[in-house]
Structure formats: C-alpha cells, structure tokens
Amino acid sequence: MFEFNVTNNEGEVDVDLKGRLDATVAPQLHEEMAKLQGSDIKKVTFNVKDLEYIASAGLRVIIFAKQKLGADTEIFMKDVNEDVKQVIEMTGCDNFVTIL
Amino acid sequence: MIRIDEYPTHELNGIKYRCGRVQPFGASVVSNTGINFSIFSKDATYCELVLFHHGAPEPFARIPFPEEFRIGNVFSMIVYGLDIEEVEYGYCMDGPYDPEHGYRFDRSKILLDPYAKLVSGRNVWGREPDWSDQFQHRGCVILEDYDWEGDKPLEIPMKDLVIYEAHVRSFTKDESSGVRYKGTFAGILDKIPYLKELGVNCIELLPIFEFDEFENSRVIDGERLYNYWGYSTVCFYAPKAGYAASAPLGLAADELKNLIKQLHKAGIEVMLDVVFNHTAEGNEQGPYISYRGIDNKTYYLLTPDGYYYNFSGCGNTMNCNNAIVRNCILDALRYWVSDYHIDGFRFDLASILSRDENGAPMTSPPLLETLAHDAVLGKAKLIAEAWDAGGLYQVGSFPAWGRWAEWNGKYRDCIRKFIKSTAECGPELVWRLKGSPDLYGNRNSDASINFITCHDGFTLLDMVSYNEKHNMANGEDNRDGNNDNDSWNCGIEGETDNEEVLKLRNRQVKNAAGLLLLSRGIPMILSGDEFGNTQSGNNNAYCQDNAISWLDWNKLKEHKDIFDFFRKMIAFRLQHPVMRRSDFYTGQNMLGYPEMSFHGTRPWELDENAPFLSFGFMYAEPAAYYGTGEDAFIYCAVNAYWEDVTFELPVIPEGMKWEVVAYTGSEQPEKCSVDNGNVHLMGRSLMVLIGH
Numbered sequence: 001m002f003e004f005n006v007t008n009n010e011g012e013v014d015v016d017l018k019g020r021l022d023a024t025v026a027p028q029l030h031e032e033m034a035k036l037q038g039s040d041i042k043k044v045t046f047n048v049k050d051l052e053y054i055a056s057a058g059l060r061v062i063i064f065a066k067q068k069l070g071a072d073t074e075i076f077m078k079d080v081n082e083d084v085k086q087v088i089e090m091t092g093c094d095n096f097v098t099i100l
Numbered sequence: 101m102i103r104i105d106e107y108p109t110h111e112l113n114g115i116k117y118r119c120g121r122v123q124p125f126g127a128s129v130v131s132n133t134g135i136n137f138s139i140f141s142k143d144a145t146y147c148e149l150v151l152f153h154h155g156a157p158e159p160f161a162r163i164p165f166p167e168e169f170r171i172g173n174v175f176s177m178i179v180y181g182l183d184i185e186e187v188e189y190g191y192c193m194d195g196p197y198d199p200e201h202g203y204r205f206d207r208s209k210i211l212l213d214p215y216a217k218l219v220s221g222r223n224v225w226g227r228e229p230d231w232s233d234q235f236q237h238r239g240c241v242i243l244e245d246y247d248w249e250g251d252k253p254l255e256i257p258m259k260d261l262v263i264y265e266a267h268v269r270s271f272t273k274d275e276s277s278g279v280r281y282k283g284t285f286a287g288i289l290d291k292i293p294y295l296k297e298l299g300v301n302c303i304e305l306l307p308i309f310e311f312d313e314f315e316n317s318r319v320i321d322g323e324r325l326y327n328y329w330g331y332s333t334v335c336f337y338a339p340k341a342g343y344a345a346s347a348p349l350g351l352a353a354d355e356l357k358n359l360i361k362q363l364h365k366a367g368i369e370v371m372l373d374v375v376f377n378h379t380a381e382g383n384e385q386g387p388y389i390s391y392r393g394i395d396n397k398t399y400y401l402l403t404p405d406g407y408y409y410n411f412s413g414c415g416n417t418m419n420c421n422n423a424i425v426r427n428c429i430l431d432a433l434r435y436w437v438s439d440y441h442i443d444g445f446r447f448d449l450a451s452i453l454s455r456d457e458n459g460a461p462m463t464s465p466p467l468l469e470t471l472a473h474d475a476v477l478g479k480a481k482l483i484a485e486a487w488d489a490g491g492l493y494q495v496g497s498f499p500a501w502g503r504w505a506e507w508n509g510k511y512r513d514c515i516r517k518f519i520k521s522t523a524e525c526g527p528e529l530v531w532r533l534k535g536s537p538d539l540y541g542n543r544n545s546d547a548s549i550n551f552i553t554c555h556d557g558f559t560l561l562d563m564v565s566y567n568e569k570h571n572m573a574n575g576e577d578n579r580d581g582n583n584d585n586d587s588w589n590c591g592i593e594g595e596t597d598n599e600e601v602l603k604l605r606n607r608q609v610k611n612a613a614g615l616l617l618l619s620r621g622i623p624m625i626l627s628g629d630e631f632g633n634t635q636s637g638n639n640n641a642y643c644q645d646n647a648i649s650w651l652d653w654n655k656l657k658e659h660k661d662i663f664d665f666f667r668k669m670i671a672f673r674l675q676h677p678v679m680r681r682s683d684f685y686t687g688q689n690m691l692g693y694p695e696m697s698f699h700g701t702r703p704w705e706l707d708e709n710a711p712f713l714s715f716g717f718m719y720a721e722p723a724a725y726y727g728t729g730e731d732a733f734i735y736c737a738v739n740a741y742w743e744d745v746t747f748e749l750p751v752i753p754e755g756m757k758w759e760v761v762a763y764t765g766s767e768q769p770e771k772c773s774v775d776n777g778n779v780h781l782m783g784r785s786l787m788v789l790i791g792h
Binding site: 022023024027053054055056057059060063067086087089090091092 | 355
C-alpha cells in the first residue's frame with residue numbers, strides 16, 4: 001500500500017510519503033510532482049516517517065525533483081528511518097538531499 | 101504521439117505481449133509498461149521466457165516464443181505490465197542433446213540471459229543459497245537512466261597513470277577500515293580521501309562482474325573458503341551484486357555508478373579486471389547457468405569429440421574469436437564504458453583471446469584487433485595479462501595494434517631478484533628502468549605496466565618476509581600458488597621481533613617502491629602494500645574471505661613511514677614528467693646531458709653488460725621542454741650490496757645543488773647531506789636526490 005500527499009505552500013512543497021514507494025506506484029507520484037514544474041519551487045521536503053520501502057523507481061522521483069523543479073531547489077528529507085537513510089547514502093543521493 | 105508498439109498483440113494467462121525488437125540483446129525497458137526481451141541461440145528449436153516474482157521458487161509465467169517472434173537466430177518479445185523492480189527472468193531452450201557433437205540443450209534448465217544487466221540469487225555476500233532452487237542466477241531488469249551529472253571517463257593520458265590494484269571486499273571489509281558499508285562499492289566511497297592523499301589516479305578493481313562466491317566453496321578447519329577473487333564470471337553485463345550494500349533493493353548498478361562518479365570527481369580513473377577467457381560453468385561436470393544451455397557450440401572451444409578445451413585452467417575456454425562471442429564481448433565492454441563510464445580494462449589471461457576456434461594462437465586475432473579499433477572503446481585503456489594457462493607467453497609480443505599495454509611480468513621478476521642482491525640482473529634492470537624498450541621498442545613505454553606485486557602472489561611486505569609460500573589455509577596441502585616467488589625473508593621466515601630483520605624488511609619494501617615509482621613505464625601498486633599489509637605468507641589468497649585477505653588498516657599507523665614514502669614518491673613522480681616520458685628517449689637533451697643515464701659508484705662509469713649491485717641512474721629534466729618551471733636533475737643511487745657504499749654524484753651545471761629527497765636508510769632524509777659531491781648509502785638502500 002502506498003499513499004502520498006503533495007502540498008505547495010508558496011514555493012515550499014511538502015511531500016508526505018507512506019508505505020511502499022515501488023515501481024508500480026512511482027509513476028503516480030512522479031505525475032503529481034511534474035505538475036510543480038515551472039512553479040518557482042524553492043524547497044521540497046519529503047516527509048518519510050512512514051515510508052517503508054524505496055528503491056530504484058522511488059529514488060528517481062527524488063532525483064526528478066532535484067533536476068526538474070529548478071536548479072536552486074533545495075531537497076530535504078525529514079524523519080528518515082535507518083533503511084531509507086542507507087539507500088540514500090549508498091546510491092549517492094545524499095550528495096543533494098539534506099537529511100533532517 | 102501514440103506508438104503502435106505500446107500495445108500488446110498476444111495474451112497468455114493475463115500476461116500481455118507482442119513481437120519484440122531483436123536489438124539490443126538482453127532485457128530493455130522500452131516504454132512505461134513494456135520490457136523488450138531478446139536472446140540469441142543458433143541451434144535452439146524452442147525458446148520460452150520464464151518470469152518469476154523476486155525470489156519465488158516457481159515462475160508466475162512461462163511464455164513460449166511463437167515462431168513469428170524469431171528473426172534469424174534471435175528470439176524477441178515485448179512483455180507489458182511487469183514490475184521492473186521485482187520481476188526476475190530466465191529462458192528455457194530446447195534443441196539437440198548430443199555432447200559428442202557439442203550440443204547440450206536441456207529443456208528442464210532455466211537459463212540466465214548472457215546480457216542480463218543485473219543478476220540476483222547472490223545478493224548478500226556469503227549468504228548460503230537455497231540449493232534446491234531451480235534458478236540460481238536470475239536475470240533482473242534495471243532502469244538505464246542514471247544521472248551522471250556531466251561525468252565521463254577521465255581520459256588521463258596512459259603515461260601519467262599510477263594504478264592501484266584493489267579487491268572491493270578486501271579493501272574495506274575489516275573493522276579497522278572504519279567505513280560505513282564495509283566490503284562494498286559504497287565502502288570504497290569513504291576511502292576516496294585516502295586514495296587522494298596517497299596520490300594514485302587510477303583504481304583497478306579485481307573482477308566485479310557477477311560471479312558465484314560459492315563456486316567450489318568448501319570448509320577447511322572450520323573456515324568457509326570461497327571463490328573469493330571472482331575470476332569466474334557468471335554474467336559479463338552485471339555488477340557483482342554481493343559487492344553492493346544496496347543489492348537487496350536491486351540498486352547494485354546505481355551504487356557502483358555513484359562510486360565511479362565520485363572517484364572521477366576526485367580525479368581517479370576506474371579500471372576493471374575482466375575475465376572473458378572462461379565462465380563459471382566449468383567443464384562437462386559443471387552446472388547449466390547460461391551459455392551451455394543456450395548455445396554450447398558457439399560459446400565454448402570444444403575438442404573434436406565435444407569436450408571442453410581448458411586453456412584457462414578453469415574447466416572451459418570461451419570461443420572468443422567466434423563472431424557471435426566476439427560481439428558479445430565487444431558489446432559488454434562498450435556497455436561498461438558507455439553506461440558505467442569505465443576508463444579501461446585489464447584482461448585476465450588475455451592470451452586466450454588470441455586463440456582460434458581450435459585453440460591455436462593467431463597472429464592477428466580478430467577479437468583483439470576489433471577491440472583495438474573499436475569506436476566506443478577508442479579512449480579506453482586496454483591492458484593484457486599476456487599469458488595463459490595453456491603455456492602461451494606473450495609478454496612483449498602480444499598483438500597490440502599500438503593500443504594494448506601489458507602487465508610486464510619480466511619487470512616484476514627482475515626487480516625482485518635485483519633487490520635481493522642478484523647482481524646478474526643488473527644489466528636487465530637497466531632495460532626495465534628505461535621502460536623496457538627491449539620488449540616494447542615498437543610501441544612505447546606506456547605499454548609496460550610495471551609492477552612488483554599484484555593480487556597473485558605475495559604482498560610486498562610478505563615478499564621480503566618469506567622465502568616460501570604458506571598456503572595451508574587454502575586446503576590444498578600447500579600445493580597451490582607459485583613456487584618461484586623470487587622473495588627473500590631477510591634472515592628469518594615470517595613474523596619476528598628481531599629489530600635488525602624488521603629494519604631491513606622496511607628498507608627493502610621502500611627500495612622496491614622507489615624503483616617502481618622512478619621507472620619509466622606505468623607503475624601499479626597492490627593495495628595495502630603502501631602500509632605494509634601482510635597475508636601471513638599466503639601467496640594465493642583466492643579463497644580467503646577473512647583476515648588473510650582483508651586489509652588491516654591498523655597497519656597504516658604502524659607503518660606510517662612506508663605510507664609516507666609511497667606518498668612522497670608518487671607525488672615526486674607526478675611532479676616530474678621526465679620519468680613519464682613514453683618514447684624511450686634517453687639521448688642528449690636541452691640541458692646538454694643525456695635525458696636518462698646510468699652510473700656506477702663513480703659517475704658515468706657503469707658497465708651495463710656486467711653484473712652489478714650498486715649503481716645510479718639520472719634523469720635530466722629541462723624546464724623549457726617539460727614546462728616544469730625550473731630545470732632539474734633527478735639522481736637515484738641504488739645499493740643492493742649488503743655493505744655501505746659511497747656514491748660520487750654526477751657534476752651538474754654551476755649554480756645547481758643536490759638535495760636529498762628520500763632515503764630508505766633513514767626516516768629523516770632531510771638530515772642526510774651531500775658530502776663533497778658524495779653520498780653514503782648503507783647496505784641495501786636507495787637514495788633519491790634532486791639537483792636544481
């Protein structure tokens with residue numbers, strides 16, 4: 001099961017993720033994130049307290065946020081559990097994601 | 101635009117599919133919902149795609165390729181609606197079973213795609229497999245959309261390389277490494293600052309293609325022995341999943357790509373040790389993993405009665421100069437260069453690649469020529485281990501087309517013998533220091549990969565600590581491993597607390613390193629040698645996944661002086677391009693001196709054709725030619741004699757002064773001085789001076 005919620009508060013975006021972000025559901029989240037393109041997004045915070053799983057497809061949504069929402073968009077991840085933190089580190093996403 | 105091929109034409113038990121594209125081979129994501137599967141087999145009469153959920157014992161689908169899905173000898177189909185993160189795939193093929201004529205089809209076997217980009221089944225290193233599983237090595241699908249952020253292969257000129265040979269797991273597995281993800285690609289990330297401090301600019305990784313650490317695994321005295329080095333490939337396109345901390349999530353490729361990107365950012369190239377000479381399927385008794393069941397006659401060299409030729413010493417031999425296999429190897433190398441940004445390759449037992457379909461050596465092997473001239477590989481380094489287990493030895497004569505370099509085994513043997521005071525090696529040593537023009541005169545000195553130690557054989561400290569190999573832990577009664585090591589234990593075999601012996605060993609390690617880093621040709625260092633790593637006399641640790649192989653980083657503190665010596669000499673080499681010149685030029689240059697000259701204990705007096713143990717060699721480096729800012733002379737006094745020797749230094753132009761850069765007889769070379777144009781070296785030591 002996967003649930004997500006994206007809220008844009010004047011360029012500061014909160015993305016709440018819950019459950020398993022796998023290849024079958026990642027396109028839905030990607031589609032929602034893509035709607036933010038061109039909206040002058042300054043900051044994206046992924047709230048991942050209840051995120052149980054992330055791998056290839058999920059990481060690509062985060063990389064998309066970094067690449068396509070704006071060169072100066074900052075990416076944060078909040079309440080990261082150890083498993084998700086390790087995935088971020090092992091694949092090098094910690095080079096552009098700030099873990100809070 | 102809506103594409104026609106976004107839509108299936110066939111359906112079987114709810115799985116939708118259509119005829120696929122023959123190229124590229126392998127499994128490729130072709131749309132949001134489709135994966136194209138394509139595989140070659142010349143003699144198969146039937147082919148079936150077998151799909152599994154991740155780790156499931158039974159497949160959830162078996163889809164036979166309809167006859168109209170086969171073009172020539174290629175079966176292809178696009179399947180829709182698969183979850184790429186969790187699907188695993190293989191093939192079943194049928195055809196003749198007639199071993200005497202080379203056919204070994206067996207429809208009951210589920211076969212790995214030779215072009216699989218990721219393989220699961222050994223995702224966690226050393227975790228006991230479920231041996232009852234009918235499909236041990238499972239093809240996986242990856243997204244080939246990695247964000248390289250502008251990275252590309254570095255293309256550092258070959259002549260400027262300082263290569264560091266390392267095993268992914270050995271490098272950081274030990275607790276003392278202090279890294280987060282020990283023994284993995286991610287683990288190496290944390291050691292990048294260390295590599296930068298050491299100063300190397302190329303890391304050469306022992307095999308990282310998917311292999312099975314459980315191949316020939318056994319337990320000896322309670323210790324599990326593995327196929328630890330991995331010189332036995334399961335799949336040429338997939339990174340070794342067990343080397344990736346993130347493999348259980350299917351992220352091994354991303355983890356490796358991130359490592360390569362970060363190494364490149366640090367100015368360090370990545371070279372792969374690749375094994376194309378044989379596969380993990382062994383001989384007639386070996387398992388069906390892939391090639392044997394797909395097209396045995398095409399992939400392997402077979403005797404006239406259908407047995408496997410064994411030029412690799414590992415049971416089988418790849419049929420490398422067959423057009424199909426040649427393309428498979430070429431495709432793999434292109435893939436690693438383009439999709440992983442690999443900078444170069446070292447080919448294990450490369451002489452096998454020069455054998456024809458009957459095993460006979462060829463003068464112009466098509467595979468080697470193809471690799472030398474290939475467009476995608478155009479800037480990749482190609483290095484041959486120029487011999488094989490079938491007795492072919494091609495050091496200096498490997499078919500090169502001006503592109504191939506070689507591991508210079510003669511360099512290794514000569515240096516080893518000389519530093520243990522074999523005066524007869526003196527004349528040969530002159531050639532080796534010059535970059536081996538006797539071997540590579542029709543190429544240049546960057547065809548010579550100079551090394552004294554590598555994964556095969558003793559570590560550098562062990563080379564000066566053991567006369568004999570100590571391989572009992574390998575469980576082969578000490579029969580395995582090389583007996584001709586040209587090593588010398590400095591008086592006592594193995595561990596000792598004898599101060600004099602320890603001091604001598606320390607000097608000998610530095611003497612070897614000094615010669616290596618001052619020679620023309622490309623130096624290669626075995627990881628851990630820079631801080632006195634030991635394998636306790638084991639010279640063939642191919643199976644040891646334990647402290648014998650794992651680098652003990654505590655030694656870095658214990659042997660800080662050795663590390664400092666390596667670091668200093670690497671930096672010195674990189675500061676002085678005269679040592680890296682690759683055209684063998686030694687004649688008179690703009691300074692009015694020979695660019696490279698050899699001396700006795702008195703300058704200009706050395707009989708290069710007679711045995712000697714004490715000699716000097718000098719480089720003259722004109723700033724105007726090399727762009728170095730100041731003219732310089734580099735003189736190295738080498739004393740392989742066991743007593744003290746005084747060297748008279750060559751006279752250099754007025755206004756210039758000799759200064760000691762390094763001395764293996766003392767940790768404080770700055771306190772060594774030139775005494776009226778002379779330097780005094782203790783027995784078995786080496787001194788480097790710069791005149792400027």
